[in-house]
Amino acid sequence: EYKKRLSALSENGRGMNTTTSSGLAVVHIINKCDHMAEWDEEEWDELNKKHIIKGFGKPFAISAEHSIGFNPMRNLIEALNFRSQKLKSMEDGLIRMAIVGRANVGKSTLFNQLIGENRVLVSETPGTSRDSIELFAEFRSNPGTEDEEIRRVLLVDTAGLRKNKDLKHDHIEQEANQEAMRAMRYANVVVIVVDASEGLQRKDMNILRTLEKHGRSVVLALNKWDMVKDPARTAQQFEDTIDKTMKVLAGLPMVVLSAKHATNVPMLMEKVVESYDRWNTKVPITKLNQFLKQFLASRTHVPSSWPTIKYITQIATRPPTFALFFKGASVLPEAFEKQIRNALREEFDLHGLPIRIKARRYEPQQE
Template sequence: MTFTVAIVGRPNVGKSTLFNRLVGKKLALVDDTPGVTRDRRPGDAKLVDLRFRIIDTAGLEVAAPDTLEGRMRAQTELAIEEADLSLFVVDAKMGLTPVDQMLAEMLRKKGKPVVLVANKAEARGSDGGFYDAFTLGLGEPCPISAEHGQGMIDLRDAIVAAIGEEKAFPEPEDEAETDVVLAPTDGEDEEEELPYDDSKPLRVAIVGRPNAGKSTLINRFLGEDRLLTGPEAGITRDSISVEWDWRGRTIKMFDTAGMRRKAKVVEKLEKLSVADTLRAIRFAETVVIVFDATIPFEKQDLQIVDLVLREGRAAVLAFNKWDLVEEPQQVLADLREKNERLLPQARGIRAVPISGQTGYGLEKLMQNIIDTDRVWNKRISTARLNRWLEGVQVQHPPPAVSGRRLKLKYMTQVKARPPAFMISCTRPDAVPEHYLRYLTNGLRLDFDMPGVPIRIHLRATENPFEHKKKKR
């Protein structure tokens, strides 16, 4: 990206709608309720021939520093400091307010380029608000409609004029010559168990109930107050992604909104937040479910774990607020017992006591995330699987159904992420569920795959003489 742009303005003037228009995706939540956006959200923007990094921010309001609105304002000011240019959005339909005047004064004091954007200019009666914007002393306003995409060419020209053509269109760097790596041909053996690639970026989603300490945990990883936190439950609404390095590996971590019981989610805005969290879970590779160690294993906690496993993600449990636990050894033993008893579908799932407030256990948590992702990517050769299948059938043969013994003939791994296996057998519809659980637990134990979802698919054996029966 060539430069960074921050979208600022008072609440409900259309900042997130403009952000979504520029990034070309509906990343930010949009609703008629003022103050939907709270954290600053980055994105890669495209405007005609311009390419730049853009930051969506919370609506600026006058509030005390220790209030939620005051902390939101601090996040927005950090975005302005980080950006090379600010898009100051005003509502042309409603007109100027004293808050707009105050924000204009603040932006002037920053001394950075500002483009004044008069949004909702397509509305009837917006001319008065457009001409009032001249009084802010930030130059000629650029009339647009973020919702309908009108005025984007004028906005592009205004950004180029404010930032300068040299910064808007830098000279492309000479690309270094790279060696061409040929993909394996069809004739090569693909059964080989490939080594785990610990250099590729890892996507991690942090989920849990409201006020479990998810944003505080990510801030502790980053070493800065990147995400909005506080004693209020449900502060986070958007799923915000942040990147950082851990032992030389890029980690892309997603902070998500707290997930309450479905029956309690009635407001439209909370439904949008939960849907955004579900998208983050599907996009991630490893999901950390944050429990409150003082009240762990609530029904909602178990439902979140089950949801993550059904989505096929690698899961790690983090018992947060460990600094508030009075008898850690006794509580830890109780948590391990409940873990085995209440989560039988994820036998061996890794669980780590941590404290996002003090930083206790975070190194161990990251190591468990990497180890779980390694298992989630694991591939086992067909030869080893078939030797194992033969052994488990000798130890515990498949049951007889209607007087006929079931036969499991052949097994192979069809995919990883999560590990999925195909077993060729007679009468797959008659294989009982308890025998599939026996095979799943055997795979976990014998191939060291704890805590990740394992899929086993059954397929009927092809009969080479089937066509002869049809002829008769």
């Protein structure tokens, strides 16, 4: 039946068009290729010629019985899923929110508080939650004000991220770890839950670096705040640690809460919505021009070797990405790039977001 449907799709070269119009992606797989590790180039060519379907490209050769050839196929499926989810969330305003963190910091308890039900098993034993759980929910943003609105959120609860050495001989935990990492990459906003009584650990910082690399919007949830002995000092320590070690995420939004006692949980969702909206910020070109003019005028003692900045424009959101056009030097100095990134963050309230700067050579015809 599967072959019949593929053949019908591929008749007269309609395969790709049919797939596009229906909104479905088709991955062509050839199973029982048990000895493909021994194949030479001619055997691969023969397989491709024999099984290629017009409009779908070359098939993936796998052996399900021996678990061979799955990585390339899995990478493609993940890429297709990511593209689909990104387009869908952009179209309908859905906020994909992933809850991540180390094992036993209270992620599942927080998830249960957010949905108002005990759907996730909560235990003091690290590793109780091994599968990601997704649920749709609606939250009132700015309740009781003129700006009140309903925001749709897809909540994703993930397994606790553990150290690599703890995963070496546990394949189930390895898969749970990989699934949590995928949830982070596909999310719009990632809530990192930390145990406030323990402070930021190395694993927490690694998660932050990963999210900055992938351009995600981040909110830090300082859980178990009821166990903190010196709240003012602890809050300052968290802020100082982020500002000193993760300057690219300076001003990262933080919420102190107790998932167990449902303290400040609504405030967390307000921060999530605010962070999502800032992540989608589109700055008008007139405001960018005014900003750049003031920024350049305020700078003194500029090295003569530095380039001349001609103009700036925003080329993308999610995260905010700006193209900076310059001339008079081969590259844009890293120090200057940091300065303008910090200035953009302050001027347009992009605190806690990864801001991308794309340096481009200025050409006269661009005027």
